[in-house]
Amino acid sequence: MTSTTRPFSRPARAATICLALSATLLSACAPLLVGGAMVGGTLVFMDRRTTGAQVDDQGIELKAANRVKETVGDRAHVNVTSYNRTVLITGEAPTDADRSAIEQAVQRVENVRSIVNELGVTSPSSISARSNDAIITSKVKATLVDARDLQANAFKVVTERSVVYLMGRVTEREATRASDLTRGITGVEKVVRVFEVITEAELADGAPRK
Numbered sequence: 001m002t003s004t005t006r007p008f009s010r011p012a013r014a015a016t017i018c019l020a021l022s023a024t025l026l027s028a029c030a031p032l033l034v035g036g037a038m039v040g041g042t043l044v045f046m047d048r049r050t051t052g053a054q055v056d057d058q059g060i061e062l063k064a065a066n067r068v069k070e071t072v073g074d075r076a077h078v079n080v081t082s083y084n085r086t087v088l089i090t091g092e093a094p095t096d097a098d099r100s101a102i103e104q105a106v107q108r109v110e111n112v113r114s115i116v117n118e119l120g121v122t123s124p125s126s127i128s129a130r131s132n133d134a135i136i137t138s139k140v141k142a143t144l145v146d147a148r149d150l151q152a153n154a155f156k157v158v159t160e161r162s163v164v165y166l167m168g169r170v171t172e173r174e175a176t177r178a179s180d181l182t183r184g185i186t187g188v189e190k191v192v193r194v195f196e197v198i199t200e201a202e203l204a205d206g207a208p209r210k
Helices: 009-030 051-072 096-107 129-146 172-183 200-205
Strands: 077-083 086-091 112-118 154-160 163-171 189-197
Touching: 051 077, 051 086, 051 096, 077 154, 077 163, 086 096, 086 154, 086 163, 086 189, 129 154, 129 163, 129 172, 129 189, 154 189, 163 200, 172 189
Parallel strands: 086 112, 163 189
Antiparallel strands: 077 086, 154 163
16 A cells, blocks of 8 residues: 655645744744843853853853963862852962962952952862762752752852852841751861842842842
Protein backbone atom coordinates (compact mmCIF):
# COMPACT_ATOMS: atom_id res chain seq x y z
CA MET A 1 0.00 0.00 0.00
CA THR A 2 1.48 3.29 -1.11
CA SER A 3 1.04 6.36 1.10
CA THR A 4 0.73 9.78 -0.40
CA THR A 5 1.82 12.98 1.29
CA ARG A 6 -0.58 15.78 0.74
CA PRO A 7 0.91 19.25 0.36
CA PHE A 8 -0.03 21.79 3.03
CA SER A 9 -3.03 23.85 2.22
CA ARG A 10 -2.36 27.57 1.81
CA PRO A 11 -3.70 28.45 5.32
CA ALA A 12 -1.63 25.66 6.90
CA ARG A 13 1.53 26.84 5.16
CA ALA A 14 0.91 30.38 6.38
CA ALA A 15 0.39 29.21 9.95
CA THR A 16 3.60 27.18 9.87
CA ILE A 17 5.60 30.14 8.58
CA CYS A 18 4.15 32.42 11.26
CA LEU A 19 5.04 29.97 14.01
CA ALA A 20 8.60 29.64 12.72
CA LEU A 21 9.02 33.42 12.53
CA SER A 22 7.58 33.86 16.01
CA ALA A 23 10.01 31.32 17.49
CA THR A 24 12.94 32.99 15.74
CA LEU A 25 11.99 36.47 16.90
CA LEU A 26 11.40 35.35 20.47
CA SER A 27 14.75 33.59 20.71
CA ALA A 28 16.52 36.58 19.18
CA CYS A 29 14.95 39.07 21.57
CA ALA A 30 15.18 37.02 24.76
CA PRO A 31 18.64 38.22 25.90
CA LEU A 32 17.51 41.84 25.60
CA LEU A 33 14.87 41.63 28.30
CA VAL A 34 15.81 43.65 31.36
CA GLY A 35 12.71 44.47 33.36
CA GLY A 36 11.55 40.95 33.03
CA ALA A 37 14.56 40.31 33.90
CA MET A 38 17.11 38.82 31.53
CA VAL A 39 20.49 40.36 30.86
CA GLY A 40 22.82 38.72 28.35
CA GLY A 41 20.77 35.54 28.38
CA THR A 42 20.86 35.17 32.19
CA LEU A 43 17.72 35.63 34.25
CA VAL A 44 18.01 38.08 37.15
CA PHE A 45 15.24 37.40 39.65
CA MET A 46 14.36 40.31 41.91
CA ASP A 47 17.94 41.44 42.51
CA ARG A 48 18.04 44.14 45.17
CA ARG A 49 20.75 46.02 43.30
CA THR A 50 20.07 48.33 40.40
CA THR A 51 20.96 47.06 36.95
CA GLY A 52 23.77 49.62 36.93
CA ALA A 53 25.20 48.25 40.18
CA GLN A 54 25.06 44.71 38.84
CA VAL A 55 27.00 45.74 35.74
CA ASP A 56 29.50 47.67 37.88
CA ASP A 57 30.00 44.64 40.13
CA GLN A 58 30.83 42.43 37.17
CA GLY A 59 33.27 45.03 35.85
CA ILE A 60 34.89 45.48 39.26
CA GLU A 61 35.51 41.75 39.64
CA LEU A 62 37.07 41.44 36.17
CA LYS A 63 39.27 44.53 36.50
CA ALA A 64 40.31 43.69 40.05
CA ALA A 65 41.36 40.18 39.02
CA ASN A 66 43.60 41.69 36.35
CA ARG A 67 45.07 44.23 38.78
CA VAL A 68 45.81 41.50 41.33
CA LYS A 69 47.50 39.39 38.67
CA GLU A 70 49.67 42.34 37.67
CA THR A 71 50.54 43.03 41.32
CA VAL A 72 51.44 39.60 42.72
CA GLY A 73 51.37 37.23 39.75
CA ASP A 74 51.03 33.62 40.88
CA ARG A 75 52.42 34.22 44.37
CA ALA A 76 48.94 34.53 45.88
CA HIS A 77 45.55 32.88 45.65
CA VAL A 78 43.01 35.72 45.57
CA ASN A 79 39.25 35.88 45.04
CA VAL A 80 37.51 39.21 44.54
CA THR A 81 33.73 39.42 45.04
CA SER A 82 31.78 42.64 44.54
CA TYR A 83 28.24 43.28 45.73
CA ASN A 84 26.70 46.72 45.26
CA ARG A 85 30.25 48.04 44.81
CA THR A 86 31.44 46.69 48.18
CA VAL A 87 34.40 44.43 47.47
CA LEU A 88 35.32 41.36 49.50
CA ILE A 89 38.89 40.06 49.05
CA THR A 90 39.50 36.49 50.19
CA GLY A 91 42.23 33.92 49.74
CA GLU A 92 45.87 33.81 50.76
CA ALA A 93 48.86 36.11 50.28
CA PRO A 94 52.43 35.10 51.15
CA THR A 95 53.35 38.29 53.04
CA ASP A 96 51.78 41.28 54.79
CA ALA A 97 53.29 43.49 52.10
CA ASP A 98 51.55 41.47 49.37
CA ARG A 99 48.28 41.62 51.31
CA SER A 100 48.46 45.41 51.46
CA ALA A 101 49.54 45.72 47.81
CA ILE A 102 46.56 43.62 46.69
CA GLU A 103 44.13 45.79 48.64
CA GLN A 104 45.63 48.96 47.18
CA ALA A 105 45.41 47.54 43.66
CA VAL A 106 41.74 46.71 44.10
CA GLN A 107 41.03 50.09 45.69
CA ARG A 108 42.18 51.78 42.50
CA VAL A 109 39.55 50.00 40.40
CA GLU A 110 36.80 52.34 39.19
CA ASN A 111 33.46 52.32 41.07
CA VAL A 112 34.77 50.51 44.17
CA ARG A 113 32.95 52.01 47.15
CA SER A 114 34.53 50.06 50.03
CA ILE A 115 36.78 47.05 50.62
CA VAL A 116 36.67 44.23 53.16
CA ASN A 117 40.12 42.61 53.11
CA GLU A 118 39.91 39.05 54.47
CA LEU A 119 43.13 37.78 52.89
CA GLY A 120 45.06 35.38 55.09
CA VAL A 121 48.84 35.70 55.23
CA THR A 122 49.73 32.07 54.58
CA SER A 123 50.51 29.62 51.81
CA PRO A 124 47.84 29.07 49.12
CA SER A 125 45.05 26.66 50.02
CA SER A 126 45.11 23.17 48.53
CA ILE A 127 42.86 21.95 45.73
CA SER A 128 41.04 19.68 48.18
CA ALA A 129 40.42 22.62 50.53
CA ARG A 130 38.98 24.67 47.66
CA SER A 131 36.78 21.75 46.63
CA ASN A 132 35.51 21.52 50.19
CA ASP A 133 34.79 25.26 50.17
CA ALA A 134 32.73 24.82 46.98
CA ILE A 135 30.71 22.06 48.64
CA ILE A 136 30.05 24.25 51.68
CA THR A 137 28.94 27.12 49.44
CA SER A 138 26.47 24.78 47.70
CA LYS A 139 25.10 23.62 51.05
CA VAL A 140 24.63 27.21 52.25
CA LYS A 141 22.83 28.22 49.07
CA ALA A 142 20.55 25.19 49.27
CA THR A 143 19.77 25.95 52.90
CA LEU A 144 18.85 29.55 52.09
CA VAL A 145 16.60 28.34 49.26
CA ASP A 146 14.82 25.95 51.64
CA ALA A 147 14.20 28.73 54.17
CA ARG A 148 10.80 30.04 53.17
CA ASP A 149 11.17 33.20 55.25
CA LEU A 150 14.20 34.31 53.22
CA GLN A 151 14.71 35.46 49.64
CA ALA A 152 17.70 33.30 48.77
CA ASN A 153 18.82 35.36 45.78
CA ALA A 154 19.25 38.40 48.05
CA PHE A 155 22.43 36.75 49.36
CA LYS A 156 25.83 36.16 47.84
CA VAL A 157 27.83 33.34 49.44
CA VAL A 158 31.63 33.05 49.44
CA THR A 159 33.56 30.33 51.29
CA GLU A 160 37.29 30.40 51.98
CA ARG A 161 39.08 27.88 54.22
CA SER A 162 35.69 26.78 55.63
CA VAL A 163 34.82 30.36 56.62
CA VAL A 164 31.55 31.51 55.02
CA TYR A 165 31.13 35.16 54.01
CA LEU A 166 27.56 36.35 53.49
CA MET A 167 26.91 39.43 51.36
CA GLY A 168 23.74 41.22 50.29
CA ARG A 169 21.29 44.07 50.94
CA VAL A 170 19.20 42.59 53.73
CA THR A 171 17.34 43.56 56.86
CA GLU A 172 18.72 42.77 60.31
CA ARG A 173 16.09 40.04 60.60
CA GLU A 174 17.23 38.43 57.35
CA ALA A 175 20.91 38.81 58.27
CA THR A 176 20.43 37.11 61.63
CA ARG A 177 18.31 34.31 60.19
CA ALA A 178 20.75 33.57 57.35
CA SER A 179 23.74 33.66 59.71
CA ASP A 180 22.08 31.28 62.17
CA LEU A 181 21.16 28.83 59.41
CA THR A 182 24.68 28.93 57.99
CA ARG A 183 26.33 28.30 61.35
CA GLY A 184 24.34 25.08 61.67
CA ILE A 185 25.75 23.57 58.45
CA THR A 186 28.32 20.82 58.81
CA GLY A 187 31.81 21.95 57.88
CA VAL A 188 31.25 25.67 58.49
CA GLU A 189 33.87 26.92 60.93
CA LYS A 190 32.86 30.58 61.03
CA VAL A 191 30.35 33.01 59.50
CA VAL A 192 31.39 36.54 58.56
CA ARG A 193 28.67 39.04 57.75
CA VAL A 194 29.47 41.50 54.97
CA PHE A 195 25.95 42.83 54.69
CA GLU A 196 24.53 46.16 53.70
CA VAL A 197 21.74 46.34 56.27
CA ILE A 198 18.48 48.00 55.21
CA THR A 199 15.30 48.70 57.15
CA GLU A 200 12.08 46.73 56.85
CA ALA A 201 10.54 49.84 55.28
CA GLU A 202 13.25 49.92 52.60
CA LEU A 203 12.66 46.22 51.92
CA ALA A 204 8.92 46.78 51.59
CA ASP A 205 9.55 49.72 49.25
CA GLY A 206 11.55 47.38 47.02
CA ALA A 207 13.57 50.13 45.32
CA PRO A 208 17.18 49.00 44.66
CA ARG A 209 19.89 51.31 45.90
CA LYS A 210 22.07 52.92 43.26
